[in-house]
Amino acid sequence: MDVVKRTRLSxxxxxxxLIDLxxxxxxxxxxxxxxxxxIADQAGVxxxxxxxxxxxxxxxHVAIVRHTSADMLARTxxxxELEPIEILRDAMASYVDYVSDNRDTYVSLLRGTASGDPDMREVFEATRAEMARRVIDQLPKLGIHPDARMELSVRGWLAFVEEATITWLRAPKITREExxxxxxxxxxAVALSASAAATLLGD
Known part of the structure; x- marks a missing residue:
């Protein structure tokens, strides 16, 4: 990595x-x-x-993780302008593409020693909470009123998303689209009743 030429910055x-580096x-x-x-050498400070x-x-280190999490949320x-199920599909496509582009960073943060640090876990928790909120906010558009059971199910689904994606990154036995x-x-399938799931998926 090249050393950054020292310049006067605000x-x-x-x-x-420094965070970007x-x-x-x-x-x-x-x-x-x-x-x-x-970092100091790279920044020339x-x-x-x-x-x-x-x-x-x-x-x-916490600032780096906050920046990375914010970037992932922005990308997803x-x-x-899309219908609820297409919003979800578009967000999952963006999520898979993001973690594919940043696989080493993603796996390192979620499975490395950082995941055991209380401050890091707070950042991860805030990120997951925002992802869950985005999903839950779409449900009233389908006439589905979120309750405590549904909110818990969405959080469980997010854990599945993380684990499935990490496993896929390590051994991609199915395609990106699959x-x-x-x-x-x-x-x-996890969060909704059979009839509500059919409504969401358009079946």
Whole structure:
């Protein structure tokens, strides 16, 4: 990775630059292997300056994970112009494409040591909560009123999505299109009654 030429940046720009370098480095190594020294060298700044923007190495790592999660949510944002089932299919296609493009980062964060850290888990939980909210928000459009059972089922479905996608990344025995369809059809099968599932899938 090339060293970034040192330039005068605003505090916001410098902080964003450091996080971006960390995200790029995350594609090549695990989170715990990203050192303050390497980031400072890449940015062309002193190690002490990095700690001006982040309280600790851990704080910097959390910022990287927050950025990565925000990027994934942005890439999978629902398209309001589509029908509910097509919104879901489009979001799952974007999700599969995102994790395919960032497979090492994705697997490292969800299965690496970061997943056991309370601060990291808080970020992951917020990300999953937002993904669940997006799904649940579509249900009233189909005349389906979410309840506690349905909300719990959606969260269980998200765990299935993560596990199925990671397994597929490691050993893709079905096509991308087949994976997307599996993820889409699994949601109504898990969360909805037979009649509501048929309504959502258009059967």
């Amino acid at each position: 505090p916001e720009e410098r902080r964003a630059q 960390g995200v790029r480095m995350l594609a090549e190594r695990s989170l715990e292997q990203i050192s303050v020294e390497d 002193s190690r002490g300056l990095l700690f001006h923007y982040f309280a600790s190495k851990h704080d910097f 944002a629902p398209n309001p 994976l997307i369809e599996l993820l889409v059809t699994a949601l109504p």
